[in-house]
Amino acid sequence: MLAYTLRRVLQIVPLLFFISLVVYALVALQPGDPLEALIFANPRITQEEIEELKKAYGLDQPIHIRYFKWLGLALQGDFGLSRTYAIPATEFIFQQRLPMTLLLSGTAFLLAVVIAIPIGVYSALRKYSLADYVITFLAFVGYSTPVFWLGIMLLLIFAVWLPELLGRTEPIFPPGGYVTPGLDPAEVGFWPYLKDRIWHLVLPAFTLSVISMASWTRFMRASMLEVLSQDYVRTARAKGLPERVVVYKHALRNALIPIVTLMGLAIPGLFSGAVLTETIFSWPGMGRALFDALVEKDYNVAMTALVFLALLTAVFNLLADLAYAVVDPRIRYR
């Protein structure tokens, strides 16, 4: 087991190297470069002057030279400055953006788990009842609703329509952002500040959780139904166990295994952010940061974020594999 783990960890190294190479090439091979846009700010600029600036930004070198330069510095822990913000790319990602993303996607994740599992179980237990049909219908609606539309509609309903209907001047939920502008915990105190932050979190977290909520409800229902038809469940019932114990002790625990796998795979996604939700709710997360960095060709930020995500994916894959061995005695790694 230990040898296997070490081997896998060592495999991650060339894998990351390869991924960084591919990602760097893809980013660098996008058409256009950041300095060509200068001609629109200053049509008088000559090609020679643009070439000079390219030198100043290190864009004059061929891609492979630039890549190895970047790699050399990255191995020493220097991921460079963000070209757009003029602060270290690592500071931008790990201090400014990642915590915000984890807060949003973590909340959405929890929300989805807490709602999807009980509903899925309920739906399975009352198969083909009216409640089951309603839940199934809502799950399909939720799964197929575009996030950008849902986000804007929620904003309109809670920040404009409902307040107008109720004759209130303040919105029920704020129209985007993660905190009321100018609100300072040092002035208003910790609890009002926390409440304000939660107040801002509700709509984006709900919007982000809808799709996983809908799909996990369906998965949970299917998995539960499958387990409920197993022999050991019948046996449990046959030996006269109360229905509660049959459902929650014998069936649910086994039905949860595939769902846990599904959720485990979703974890690296928590770090990558959600471009659409973040954009609509002005949430300063990783998805938006990565998108902007790619559009504005802020190479250092894009590379740092993508390599970090690649590392996370590799590590969580390894952890999932190891977890199988722990959970399932039939699996042995050599």
Add this chain to the structure above:
Amino acid sequence: MIQTVRKTWIAIALTLGLALAGPQDNSLVVGASQEPRVLGDFWNFITAQAIASEIENLLWAGLEFIDQDGNDQPLLATEVPTVQNGRVKVTDIGDGKKRLEIHYTLRDDIYWSDGTPITSKDAAFWFEVGKHPGAPLQDPTYWERLKEVRVIDDKNFVVVFEPAFFYDLVGSAIGLAPEHVMREAWEATKAEIAKLDLKKDAQKVTDLYHKFISSFASPKALNQGKQVFSGPFTVRRWVPNSSLELIRNPKFHIEPPGGADKYVQKVVYRFIQDTNALLVAILGGAIDATSSVALTFDQARAPQLTRRAEGRFDIWMVPGVIWEHIEVNKFTNVQSVRDLMLDKKETRQALTYAMNRQGLVEAFFQGLQPVADTWVHFQDPNANPNVRKYPYDPEKAKAILAELGWKDLDGDGYLERKTEDGRTVKFEIEYVTTAGNRIRERTQVFFQNDLKKVGIKVKINNAPSAVVFSHDFFSKAYDGSWKGLFEFAWLFGIVDDASVFTCNDLITGANLVPTPDNNYSGVNFGWCNDEFDKLRAQAMVEFDAEKRKQLWHRMQEIWAEELPAIPLYWRSNPYVIKKGLVNFISSTYHGSFGYPTTQGWLIGWEQNGAQKIYDQADYATPVR
């Protein structure tokens, strides 16, 4: 317990109330769809963003500013230097070139926000940093021409340009930077740069400049109070990706009528990237006014907004300086240019007659974005209203095309002609624009339909903006990278020098037509007119505004006759402004590009006693 809960809710209600209530606490919440990356990059080393310029107007005062009518006004300087008041000395230095010496005197009552007087040292310091070898300059020509900032005494200095151009006298000739604050960090940066090889380590040098700027201009640095201000406001707190709070600077030298306490005391910028969400925030009442970078043209006319505007908001369309047009490839070495005779002015005239530009702006923009006649904005003091115009006239277009030898030979509804070398060519023209830009794509289809009526077939060839504006595509029309029409926009500020249409710059000797000979520099796609070039060379060094206007008028006449490009319309900038807010005024040239913050010290609420000095209605069209 209940007590605490109630207190908490009161606190929340209070803070929310504060954030929402503009007039109540004399504050202003501005909604913007972009956020500055840094504030106070006095040399534009890192970036030049519109939103940064708009906010910097509130934080740092220049020597002069451009007022709502496009005229220069002094701000930190005692008066605007002119030839008439003896502050500007023009010397002929041969080859049609001039040298300019501009004498500025600083006011006695101006201070940085920490109480230090603003002096000539701050001008000299700005010059020193920008001139230092290795600086990553985005406008190298300007810095090349700026030869000297000569300090006479604490309040007097002379700025020297060589060769000088007329626009060196439009707005502030140079910037200022607080020497007493930034000197120490600059000396350290200079020492670091001295250790590097400027050629080999160019990128490291750039990083040093960027670090120097961000140590004063990043949100963190500003929150730590690392910078001082000379404008009507100072930074109180910048929460990146959320908001920026500015409070009134008591050291600012201009007292608005009735006293500063009658005017806005706090300005909060809210950054909401998604413009639909921004629209919702406006509807929800969370925003008092929009920035110059906020809603799109269509959103400002959305019924959700206009229906709720009555009695709450004014919605204005301010004619802007963004010129939407169609560039025409005129390089005769490109086969299809020769076949379609795009190098002939008659062809371009026929195309323009055949395109219903007025119909377009009526159909798409309710006429709120006016048709352009030339590249000079109708609000520009140099505009010539009497140039040749091209109203929609398909019959005239057909007649011109027939005269050029075009005829529908095979009866398919499209024109053909026999070329000199005996081939039959069809009038099928390529039309390129940025894919994904809905208005442009709809415009294309609109004109495709118009052109079909005169027998011209349009072949649409769009690609994302990163592709069409890349050097290999955009600048290489000479090699036929694009072969016919290319719709995009230029931004012509009040200092436009017609370089976009200049073939030979007779002053610098540069050729501005992108060909292999000049490494594809310049953006004039094959139009050379000697008279135009000569007039422009004269105008560039004509420091008498009246005389320059005559030259500029004649240039517009030539341009309108020749039509090197097809002018479409001037884009308008929408502003949504709560009733009662005054002097948050935008016009075509206010602060060069229409920034409503240009005279920030006058912004206030009428209900709090602020006097309305300017009327937005004089400079914009209301949306109803």
